Amino acid sequence: MDFVESDSLAQFRTAAREWADEHVDPGWVELEHATGTHHNPDLHALLGRQGLLGAGWPAAYGGTDVDPGLALAVFQEIGARGLRMDGWVTTEMVARTILAVATEEARQAIVPAALRGEVVIVLGYTEPGSGSDVAAARMRAVRDGDEWVVNGSKMFTSTAHVATHVFLLARTNTEVAKHRGLTLFLARLDAPGVEVQPVHTLGGQRTNATFYSDVRVPDAMRIGDVDGGWGVMRVALVHERGTAPAPGGPTLVQRVAAWARHAPGDDGGVLFDDPAVQEELARLAVDDEVSRLLALKVRWVASTGGMPGIEGSMAKLWSSEAEQRRGAVLTDLLGEQALLRVEHGTGRGSGGAPLDGAVEWAYRKAPVSTIYGGTSEVQREIVAERRLGLPRSRPAG
Template sequence: MHFQSAPETEAFRAGVREHLAEVMTPEFEERIYRSGVSHDDDFAKGLVDHGYFAPSWPAEFGGQDRNAWEDQALKEELMRTDAPVYLSETTRMVASIIRQVGTQTLRERILPGALAGDITVALGFTEPECGSDVAAAATRAVRQGDDWIINGSKMFTTNGHIADYVFLLARTSPDKPKHKGLTMFLVPTDTDGFEAQAVWTLSGERTNITFYSDVRVADEWRIGDVDAGWQVLGLSLQDEHASGWGPHIARLLHHAEAWATDTAATDGSPPITKTDVRRRITRVAMELEVSMLLQRRCVWMAENGLAPVAEGPMSKVFSTEALVRASQDMVELVGPDAMRSHYEPTAPERGRFEHLLRFSLGTTIYAGTSEVQRTIIAQRGLGLPR
């Protein structure tokens, strides 16, 4: 088993880097950051035009039949540059689920537009009172003839204010155990009774709390069987739990090395000449290597037909907590100047240290908290009792 990239993969990666270097201008990056919204229609359409939106999908659906390693190379480069792709990622995830378990009508209605960048889908899982216990969802969907009437609210529906649809988890049988009475729906956001209100995170990102007040959707918008929502949701959670955040560590390492090389200390020498500076930067580089290996193990498993059940959470929990450790360590190393705001002209590396520190804290929550990930590792990986 090895995780070295093939020449074809590296050639594909080089093309991705060239495209991102052209479109991710400093002006564009700053505009995206100040908006708090990790999406841009033109950027998404550019990915489609260059074959970088869903390269691993079959060509018949608009993909390129590329392998998992090339798909991973794309993800690494997008994450390393902090490209505005979150809504594109959730859209692609839901499109994949519709492709697997959606009706033929739903596939025809959603897949072409999603893969062309014309349709976007946000996620509606978490609720204000449920936290990480997604299965405790209280948002209700009540059958009324050929329609469903939905009432409730969802928290952290990121991009819900601009998406065309919300992939919504709702309770359809309150008398059944919580994991067995749930159903998934695709809710058009232009439906009467839908509302999105802004919630701003520590990192400056806009997410939303979304409200559903007598929202009426036809049964054709149901994904999967009634009361089988947990199984449908599991298709998306497996992908989310297998996420790796190593490229963000790589970005932090890049700025740390630049600061240590280009800044003059009080004695006139660059910080990189100091033993403690080299030791701390080396530690970040080590944790970056481990994070990338854990993620690439998941890719190797997927490429070989294996499901990364516990290995995915291992990648997610280690890489996010390593990012937190590294961000805190680099801020401490650089000193008080590291807390100058992102894009403050006098800040070291234009404030990347300050922003990555704020950003890192949220990553331990996204796609399932570290506690949830450890529970999966313990129960499904080690076979420990509940």
């Protein structure tokens, strides 16, 4: 791998900042915190209308002539302003999977509309009784002519309350080994029989439980072969773990370091003068750098035509565990000030929280990072088995 960084995005930074100055409503961050919804429909629709979502995609499927470098710089600038684009992350992941495995009819029906920002797709894999062991899904899909009838429930269907479609993993065959009887479908969330209920998490994010009762999905919206869902999932999971965003603005560690240069220390100086504080911050900066390089490696593998499966697992494992270390260390460093909480959108909160409560929030939201997208234990198994060649830790099947 070539570690010399391209400065190709540098030429887009000013345009990206100007774009965000003009279009990003400063109230959106407050709204995101208040609702726990990591997706802004207005922003998403705007990005679609302006061709930014379609940058770099094939013209035959709605790709635009917007420079992909500009689009990436805009996405990074949006991230640097504290906004999440989870609805686009999952839509992009599924759209790429559709291009790889679906029929031409499904590609044309979905991908151009997704790139115009008219379709937002979320992931419906996890169920109340199956998460890591995703192949144990019990949701049933039974064929009825040109349609499928879907029954069951999904857990943690994040962003479903502001999305148009859900990528559903369902059991279509109960007579074969569990991973051989699965099929993926793209179901409309406004279809009769779909119910979305909120689930609020410790970190403030809202996710959902979703319920499906005799929901009809046209066979044209089956993604991949009947009973071929396991292969489709493998493609989709590679895209999930391979989409780590590149860093945009200053990191939390850099922000805390800047704060510590002014925060009073024990002996009349500033906190940053303490060598122990400097060492902790340096360790966290190294963690961040390793995360950044692993994410770059994922991109590099993907951009040179490879499937960054193991690299994605390595990056996800490291960066999510680093996020938890960071939350704990920075909380220690801020001391009791780290308990001051900002309650966005409520008019309440502790007041005077350093860095607008960013450390308190980072600590609270870190635990989920090693759960969603596959837990650390599962990522370790993937690396152990596929990269290190260690024996399987559980029976196949």
